Amino acid sequence: MTHWITVISFFALLITGAEIVISHPRFYWGETGNSGTPALFTLPIPASRSTVPTGYNYVMPDQNGWSRYLHFEAAWVLVLTGLVYAAACLCTAHFSKNLLPPPADRRWSAFREVFAKYLRRASPDEAEGRSYNVVQRTAYLVVIFVLFPLVIWTGLALSPAFDSAVPAAVNLLGGRQSARTLHFFVSGFLVFFLVVHIAMIILAGFWSRMRAMITGRVVQPSKRT
Amino acid sequence: MSNISRRRLITTGLAATAGVAGLATAHLARRYGLIPPDNGGIYGPGETLTYAAQRLLTKHSLAREFPRSMISKVPFANPTAPPSEAFKRHQATGFSDWKLSVDGMVERPASLTLSDLKSLPIHNQITEVTCEEGWSYVAEWIGTPLANVLNAVGILPQARYIVYFSIERDWWESIDMADALHPQTFLTLGMNDGDLPVSFGGPLRLRVPRQLGYKSVKYITHITATDSLKRFGKGLGSASPEGGYAWYAGI
Secondary structure, three states: OHHHHHHHHHHHHHHHHHHHHHOOOEEOOOOOEOOOOOOOEEOOOOOOOOOOOOOOOOOOOOOHHHHHHHHHHHHHHHHHHHHHHHHHHHHHOHHHHHHOOOHHHOOHHHHHHHHHHHHHOOOOOHHHHHOOOHHHHHHHHHHHHHHHHHHHHHHHOOOHHHHHHOOHHHHOOOOHHHHHHHHHHHHHHHHHHHHHHHHHHHHOOHHHHHHHHHHOOOOOHHHHO | OHHHHHHHHHHHHHHHHHHHHHHHHHHHHHHOOOOOOOOOOOOHHHHHHHHHHHHHHOOOOOOOOOOHHHOOOOOOOOOOOOOOHHHHHHHHOOOOOOEEEEEEOEOOOEEEEHHHHHOOOOEEEEEEEEOOOOOEEEEEEEEEEHHHHHHHHOEOOOOOEEEEEEOOOOOEEEEEHHHHOOOOOEEEEEEOOEEOOHHHOOOOEEEOOOOOHHHOOOOEEEEEEEOOOOOOOOOOOOHHHHOOOOOOOOO
């Protein structure tokens, strides 16, 4: 349940975040940066504001108003859902039982074996169909405990009022424009995870995985023959 | 049999508790000013959560101030629409007749010239302007805290918002008393050791450094104190929500 609410709010954040970036597709490092200062890098897209020097003679439609309203509303949904998920996981020991790699797997060769198996496109055995391997476990833990907290932190650091209460939130990141650039990159890593995650589900058989995710029941592909 | 009635008792009890708790929360939220004027529509819940959280967390906190060495060499101002005839007339006379009228829920409504404002205690702050588009710059701002003017005209205790208007049409905003009485909310007259340039809002701009740039309206001529925003415009609090932007811009 929390997974699907997260899916909806993540897509809302992604689309509205892209719309907000379009209003100023230039990125900077440090505290300040604007159309009159050199950029760290510029996305090769036209902007939705005519004041931004993009090199294009085209101004995109401005979608910032509703995008900002929806971005922050979806962020609330994501954070509150995340808290419910974390509380449920702590109650059922989901993190330590299903996500923390077992001691035998905490070595590089275990990662290599999983990748080798992926490359051979070997079909998973019975146990693998029911639990996560070491690469999956690591990826999920990084997303839950590193990327999501970072994307929330860098996002909060962009709020001038929040920064007035907690100046360290933005100062530790090296300034406001650094926080904005980091927010963009951490979001990029989350999108990379999403792409691999969906590719894996499609390779594993989209409908059987969907059934397993929604009902919790696993049907082994080998039994079909 | 008793099982079912017990279950019903528990669910009814829980529903009633949730209902009472919900009503009590709504009542307390309204009483302590945690509901923004643009609380309706599909984005209302998110906006209300944001504003309420900010008011609980940031009622008195100060915006970050920077050392003089961090003042941006290249400040940036979004261009404004071509000035009205009224503004051009003031510009031609060096803004000597510029007036700021202060009325509404105050004891002594007043009309202040720029030199009246300059005779009030003048402060300076080096703070950042942050635009909702994403860019920013740091500058030194010189002016008198809005609180000085509000105290001088005797703000009434029932006033809950300050609404402020530009000389240019349809350009107006409002802030709650936490931001209006905040020591860094300035009626700004100068920038970086000089007069406030017209492109940055001169001769008079209300700077609200804890919120995004669009709350800092340029060319201020009128301020009014009120207990309700319902009577202004479409009742959403300011021109921003009427154009699709959030009323509270501290995010």
